[in-house]
Amino acid sequence: LGHGSGGQLSAELLRDVVLPGLGGAGEGVPEDGAVVPVGGVDLVVSTDAFVVSPLFFPGGDIGALAVHGTVNDLAMMGAAPVALAVAYIIEEGFAVADLRRVTASVGTAAAAAGVPVVTGDTKVVGRGAADGLFVTTTGIGRRLPGARVSAAYARPGDVVLLSGPIGAHGTTILSARESLGFEAEIASDTRPLHRLVATMVAGAERDIHVMRDPTRGGVASALNEIAAASRVGIEIDEAALPVPAPVAAACELLGLDPLHVANEGCLLAVVAADRAVAVLAAMRSAPDGRHAVRLGEVVDAHPGRVVMNTLMGGRRVVDMLVGEQLPRIC
Amino acid sequence: MNTIQARVACRIEIHGTVQGVGFRPFVYRLGRGLGVDGSVRNDDGLVVVEAAGPPETIATLAARLRTDAPARARVSELRIRELDGGAPAPGAGFTVEPSVRRGPAGHGPELRRTPPDLATCEACLAELFDPGDRRYRYAFVNCTDCGPRATIIDALPYDRARTTMDAFAMCADCAAEYADPADRRFHAEPIACPVCGPRLAWHIPGQDAARGEEDACGEDALRAAETCIRGGGIVALKGLGGYQLVCDATDEAAVGRLRARKHRPAKPLAVMVGSLAAARHLARVDDAEAAPLTSVARPVVLVEARPGRGLASAVAPGAPRLGLFLPYSPLHHLLLADLDRPLVVTSGNLSAEPIAIDDADARRRLAGLADGFLTHDRPIRSRYDDSVTHVVAGRASVVRRARGYAPEPIDLPVPAPEPLLAVGGQLKHTFTVARGGTAVTGPHTGDLEQQATMEAFTANLAHLCRVVGAEPHVVAHDLHPGYLSTQYAATLPVHRRIGVQHHHAHVASCAAEHGVTGPFIGVAYDGLGLGDDGTLWGGEVFVADLATYRRVARFGRAPLPGGAAAVRRPVRMALGYLFGGEGLDERTRATALRLARPLLRRLPPREVSTVRRMVERGVNCPVASSAGRLFDAAAALLDLRDDATYEGEAAVALEAAAGPGGAAPELPWRLVARDGMLVYDATRTLLALLEGRRDGVDVAVLAARFHATVAAVTIAVCSRVAARHGLRTVCLSGGVMQNRLLAEALLGGLSAAGLEPLINERVPVNDGGISYGQAAVAAARLRRG
Ligand SMILES: [Fe+3]
Ligand SMILES: [Mg+2]
Ligand SMILES: [Zn+2]
Ligand SMILES: [Zn+2]
Incomplete structure (x- = not known):
């Protein structure tokens, strides 16, 4: 209950229930995947389960999302994706045509990303035991030479970069699910980011300290995770925050904070200050990073906390989404 | 002559607000005047007098320490014991001795009392505007009766060396005044003049x-x-x-x-x-x-x-x-x-x-x-x-408690068995530290979502804890997990954390400051606070004491379309009631929408359709049983405010529209029983506002009648609850009670109904009073075990 929105409650569920049961696996800093050295090669493994309603939405579907999500998780570990495995859990009565459509989308997305799907599994469960279709994707990748990124590696003075506009994916899904009427103007940003990462990392291997895709819980949660894991403060500028006008308008009407809305096609990078300009230029040269911005910086003040310099001249604490964001106004 | 027999020597500890209020000079003059031998000094947070003389003179001295104390002093207790040794020698005279500092916790079990700042006194004002005075037009003139205190104090005992005046060396003239018992600046710690003082x-x-x-x-x-x-x-x-x-x-x-x-x-x-x-x-x-x-x-x-x-x-x-x-x-x-x-x-x-x-x-x-x-x-x-x-029914009631009031302690009727910290709410933030029967509430800072406010909060907290000698073992906090104060509480190394429901804290703050410990009826009319059922509350009636509460009545619920967005834009709240108010049946909804047509036409179509859909689908629509939100909706339905640029703006506009008051007839309302609770179904009240608009009734009349209605509902609820539970005391609190028209109608109406209404005076009814209420609740719970 309440643990689904990718904020603090998800983090607590992971910390208190899941990780202890696994005997310490993944202890410490929460990352998108794990590095497994095999025969002198650093392999990276990541797995993700996808549940989304609706299955098809402007800009994508669950199939594309499953491919991009895992490709991106590998990329955020500084890895080049090598292969994917896909498993379906299908509710009895799910339309075969839809399954075909999803599968075609998986194939198209994998091909476009240049990452083959090499194995998979399919299970059918009784009515009510699942909601239509769940997809689990596992990926392996090879760590890019020299890349060494972790949410714990942000240092005061570092610069925070963001690869592109935010807020589209979550708003699109919500609007499509509840027929709120924004579907015509907004589409999910779902896309693979590994090529952008390769461009960024080349020549800046040691200077990129953190990479994170701000999916569930949005930019706010990703930055808070970085601040907590690295025990640093982060300051961002509202003026730099790229929120497309239709997204801003929808968020305003829906009462959503774009900082808390999920994304599937952008990344945050924490970069050594002296290379920030070069990395930003590299990002902008890549098709998936054309709209990259310098969002803010890492500071040693207020460790663990993210603060935004607002357009009004104030400094607002940006915290993780707690539950379903009940208003704090009295 | 037997001088031995006629002479007693004793030590008198004076507790209360006795520093920074001219107490030592007063005792000095008193001791001299009575001809006793001995001394006075600031000792940690207290004043200690040692005096020897004839028994009846010492008795007079002790009595006058209370009766003749300086106007700004507040003597809570005198502790007198006989001195076995070290009695002042006969003929030694009476002196002011250097202050004594103690360990971090002071004398315990009470907290030290820091004096608040004092407005410039008449004597200093006369000097300020006297061209012949050496402090003519000097912007920092002060004396033992006036001037900065809490704002300049680093630590107690209160001495110049432990204030920010330490940086200024007294000139010869000031030093002479400071040392002269006959001077009104004798031991005036921030003493200054154009020669030696701030510029x-x-x-x-x-x-x-x-x-x-x-x-x-x-x-x-x-x-x-x-x-x-x-x-x-x-x-x-x-x-x-x-x-x-x-x-x-x-x-x-x-x-x-x-x-x-x-x-x-x-x-x-x-x-x-x-x-x-x-x-x-x-x-x-x-x-x-x-x-x-x-x-x-x-x-x-x-x-x-x-x-x-x-x-x-x-x-x-x-x-x-x-x-x-x-x-x-x-x-x-x-x-x-x-x-x-x-x-x-x-x-x-x-x-x-x-x-x-x-x-x-x-x-x-x-x-x-x-x-x-x-x-x-x-x-x-x-x-x-x-x-x-502001003044409510003839009594001053603080709305924002800071300079001049804080950090003057407020009593806790149920003493805290352990030192505790109450971290307060989120907006209009204050914190409270408490030990024994003393609670010290820090000054108002603002909205914790502002990083500068968070920094001010933690800095103030550290400073005040050190000055008053508080080392909290227990922390009390709100139930709302998103309040930054709650999150801060979670990081503190204390051995116990006590979650206090927001509106229980509100009504407890009122009960505690009035010394009410037994069961009472608590009426919390507020914007929003998290309830113990996971929904938002704000129009609540409790049967409560300081430790516990039971919810016996509430306002009807309505969705907040977009959560906080509906608070910032009250007209959305009106749509929330129209589209999804609790207890709306299809026919009433149709009537409401028909009556609301002018409003719906006036608003951006996209907003109306989106909000309608959000309410139907429950998208980002937390529900609240809030009095404050009902006032917002009413203000919007009367076209008074669509948006709120500051907290409570729409409700303020509604109160302003109603004018200074007088009896207005009620609008229709009803109470329904639901889940063992009385629920105020406001649907009819809101419909009546819309009908009034349609029929061209003056907005002022409708606004006044709306206030009268909420008052009538409340009095009816309280009367029923009082009869059923055998209670008479009603504690009114919550931000909505800042509405003077409503508060006065309630105080008058409840009294007329034979009840004893109380409203906050020393701490705000709004969230500035939350931390004190949390402290009162936590103390009572600790006491109960
Ligand atoms: Fe409140
Ligand atoms: Mg992921
Ligand atoms: Zn004065
Ligand atoms: Zn001087």
């Missing part, structure tokens, strides 16, 4: 402050600031507890500029006037209001403005009342006397941020707001914004 300076932003260059000093600085204000400029003034922004309150353009720069479009601005007579020219000020206005705390007092008296209309647009206050420091007195006009004097900050105190920080944060800085070189140790109060 004014004038800066213009943009000029190179790094080189420490000043554009003018002393009297010239003051004159420069006055010229700036006369010319329509905005001056950042370093006051007692922080920077203030000052401009001519009669200059429409100046006030408009201040609003634009501060990003504060509508929230009323406080106005300082030179005298009570000047206040009475601008507003109706009755005697009950004159009392706080002229008190040593010198709060801003909310009073009914007289229109057409020359104030710029932008000072308090659309508000029922005007905030007025009188000068409280010599600097303010000089400005008001020289400029001879009302001045806007407002906190030096951006809206919702804490007031700036540090010079460099102020220069940075206020550079874009002020045309000049009138500063000085006495550092401000602690941040104390101006307090705000």
Whole structure:
């Protein structure tokens, strides 16, 4: 209950229930995947389960999302994706045509990303035991030479970069699910980011300290995770925050904070200050990073906390989404 | 002659607010006058007297320590014991001895008492304006009866060395006054004069402050600031507890500029006037209001403005009342006397941020707001914004508790068995530390979502804990996991955490300050607070005591379309009630939508359709049983406010529209029983507002009738609950109770119904009182085990 929105409650569920049961696996800093050295090669493994309603939405579907999500998780570990495995859990009565459509989308997305799907599994469960279709994707990748990124590696003075506009994916899904009427103007940003990462990392291997895709819980949660894991403060500028006008308008009407809305096609990078300009230029040269911005910086003040310099001249604490964001106004 | 037998020696410990109030000079004169031998000293947070003399003289001394104590002192207890050894020798005389410091926790079990700042006294004022006096026009004149205290104190015992005046070495004249028992500045710790004390300076932003260059000093600085204000400029003034922004309150353009720069479009601005007579020219000020206005705390007092008296209309647009206050420091007195006009004097900050105190920080944060800085070189140790109060049914009730009031302790009727910290709410933030029967509530800081407020909170907390000797073992916090205070509480290394429901804290704050410990009826009318059922509350009636509560009645629920977005935009709240109010049946909804057609047509179609869909699908629509949100909806349905640029703006507009009151007939309402609770179904009330609009009824009439309705509902609920539970005391609290029209209707109506209503006076009804309420609840729970 309440643990689904990718904020603090998800983090607590992971910390208190899941990780202890696994005997310490993944202890410490929460990352998108794990590095497994095999025969002198650093392999990276990541797995993700996808549940989304609706299955098809402007800009994508669950199939594309499953491919991009895992490709991106590998990329955020500084890895080049090598292969994917896909498993379906299908509710009895799910339309075969839809399954075909999803599968075609998986194939198209994998091909476009240049990452083959090499194995998979399919299970059918009784009515009510699942909601239509769940997809689990596992990926392996090879760590890019020299890349060494972790949410714990942000240092005061570092610069925070963001690869592109935010807020589209979550708003699109919500609007499509509840027929709120924004579907015509907004589409999910779902896309693979590994090529952008390769461009960024080349020549800046040691200077990129953190990479994170701000999916569930949005930019706010990703930055808070970085601040907590690295025990640093982060300051961002509202003026730099790229929120497309239709997204801003929808968020305003829906009462959503774009900082808390999920994304599937952008990344945050924490970069050594002296290379920030070069990395930003590299990002902008890549098709998936054309709209990259310098969002803010890492500071040693207020460790663990993210603060935004607002357009009004104030400094607002940006915290993780707690539950379903009940208003704090009295 | 048997002198041995006729002589006793004893030690008298004086507890209470006895430092910074001229207590040692008083005891010194008393001891001398009575001819006893002995001494007086500040000992940690207490005053200790050792005296020897004839038994009846010592008895007189002890009695007079209470009866003749200085006006600002508050003696809570005298502890007297006989001295076995070390009795003052006969003929030794009476002296003031050096202060004694103790360990971090002091004498325990009570907290040390820090005196609040005191407004300039008459004697000092006379000197300030006496051309023959050596302190003529000196902006830092003070004495044992007046001047800065809490804002300059580093630690207790209260001595100059432990204040920010330590940096100024007394000149020979000041030192003589300080040491002369006959002088009214005997042991006046912040004593100063133009020769040795702090000095004014004038800066213009943009000029190179790094080189420490000043554009003018002393009297010239003051004159420069006055010229700036006369010319329509905005001056950042370093006051007692922080920077203030000052401009001519009669200059429409100046006030408009201040609003634009501060990003504060509508929230009323406080106005300082030179005298009570000047206040009475601008507003109706009755005697009950004159009392706080002229008190040593010198709060801003909310009073009914007289229109057409020359104030710029932008000072308090659309508000029922005007905030007025009188000068409280010599600097303010000089400005008001020289400029001879009302001045806007407002906190030096951006809206919702804490007031700036540090010079460099102020220069940075206020550079874009002020045309000049009138500063000085006495550092401000602690941040104390101006307090705000208003009079409800003849009694002063504080709305914002800061300078002049905080950190004066407030009793806890159920003493805290362990030292505790209550971290408060989220907005209008305060914290409270408590030990034994004493609670110390820190000054108002603001919205914790502002990083500057968080920093002010933690800095104030650390400072005040150290000064008063609090080392909390227990922390009390709100149930809302998203409050930054709750998250802060989770990081503290304490051995127990106590979650206190928001509205229980509200009503407990009222009960506790009135010394109520037994069961009472608690009425919490509020904006929003998290309930124990995971929904938002805010229109609640409890049967409660300090430790527990049971919810016996509530307002009907409505969705908040977009959560906080619906709070910022009250018209969305109106849509929430229209589309999804609790208990709406299809027919009533159809009627409501028909009646609301003019409203629905007036709003952006996209907004109406989206909100409707959000309500139908429950998208980001938390539900709340809130009185505050019902007031918002009513204000929007009456076309008074679509948006709120500050907290409670729509409700303020509704109160203003209703006028000063008088009995208005109720609108239709009903109570329904649901889940063993009484529920106020407001549907009919809101429909009646819409019908009234359709029929062309005056908005003022409808607004007054709406207030009367909420009062009638409440009185009916309380009467039933009282009869059923055999209770009489009703504790009123919550931000909605800041509505004076409603509060007075409730106080009058509940009394008429044979009940005993109480409302907060010493801590705010709004969230500024939450931390004190949390402390009262936590103490009672700890006591219960
Ligand atoms: Fe409240
Ligand atoms: Mg992921
Ligand atoms: Zn004085
Ligand atoms: Zn002097």
